[in-house]
Amino acid sequence: MSTFLFSGPVFGPVHSRRLGNSLGINLLPVDGKVCSFDCVYCECGFNADTRPKSRLPTRAETAEKLEARLRRYAEEGVRIDALTFAGNGEPTAHPEFPEIIEDAIAIRDRWMPGAAVCVLTNAVNILKPRVAVALTRIEKPMLKLDSVDPDYVRLVNRPQCRVDIPRLVEAMSKLKGKCIIQTMFIKGSVEGRPIDNTADSFVLPWIEALKKIQPAEVSIYSLDRDVPCPTVLSASGEDLRRIGRLVEAAGIRAVVSAERSEVEREKEKD
Numbered sequence: 001m002s003t004f005l006f007s008g009p010v011f012g013p014v015h016s017r018r019l020g021n022s023l024g025i026n027l028l029p030v031d032g033k034v035c036s037f038d039c040v041y042c043e044c045g046f047n048a049d050t051r052p053k054s055r056l057p058t059r060a061e062t063a064e065k066l067e068a069r070l071r072r073y074a075e076e077g078v079r080i081d082a083l084t085f086a087g088n089g090e091p092t093a094h095p096e097f098p099e100i101i102e103d104a105i106a107i108r109d110r111w112m113p114g115a116a117v118c119v120l121t122n123a124v125n126i127l128k129p130r131v132a133v134a135l136t137r138i139e140k141p142m143l144k145l146d147s148v149d150p151d152y153v154r155l156v157n158r159p160q161c162r163v164d165i166p167r168l169v170e171a172m173s174k175l176k177g178k179c180i181i182q183t184m185f186i187k188g189s190v191e192g193r194p195i196d197n198t199a200d201s202f203v204l205p206w207i208e209a210l211k212k213i214q215p216a217e218v219s220i221y222s223l224d225r226d227v228p229c230p231t232v233l234s235a236s237g238e239d240l241r242r243i244g245r246l247v248e249a250a251g252i253r254a255v256v257s258a259e260r261s262e263v264e265r266e267k268e269k270d
């Protein structure tokens, strides 16, 4: 197993096929992970293996580091396409998340007006009005919805809190067609139980939920890096493309990252 943590409140930029040149913002501690999920495929590792000792970055510290970095890029003529809240866990867990979003928008407007503000979230906190409002302020709220099957979510996403999937789907639908749904498709087994959310018994109810949510886009992908649970396997590119076609047939834009996964897997073999 090799998992990794981001070392500061601002990291990158990294090139992302979907987001372009993306500057990361980590609102979690640098020495461990904080998340209300504990996904078997989390690139940051299991929660229990990466308990942080340091504190969360403050709002002031985050704004200062982001402004310094964007000012420098603006002066050097480096283009940043996205400011992406991701990092060592769940960004909306930060108590000042809505205020930090407002800071990021203001700093973006000052130094890099073409960049989109993105948040990768497990979506549990969209039931909190302050978080939901903050997500409507940005260009790309990217919400995780791996399955609408409660057993699958319990086994794979391993929420550390109560998750009411119909309520979450309802809250997602209130983002007025702006959100991007991100879904990880995997196979293999967890705790000796087979998993496969590419099967129609999982895909078709998930598409029904997408029809209610009416997202701007659905991001369909599989594993790119090592994960903490070795019995979890990638879905194939053909599986992902087939699911993408079903989503498109429902009238919803699908972005399939199968090609990237396959290229990266080939590179790993070299």
Ligand code: SF4
Pocket: 035, 036, 037, 038, 039, 041, 042, 043, 044, 088, 089, 090, 121, 122, 144
């Ligand atoms: S929601 Fe994201 S950060 Fe949290 S455990 Fe799952 S993959 Fe990791």
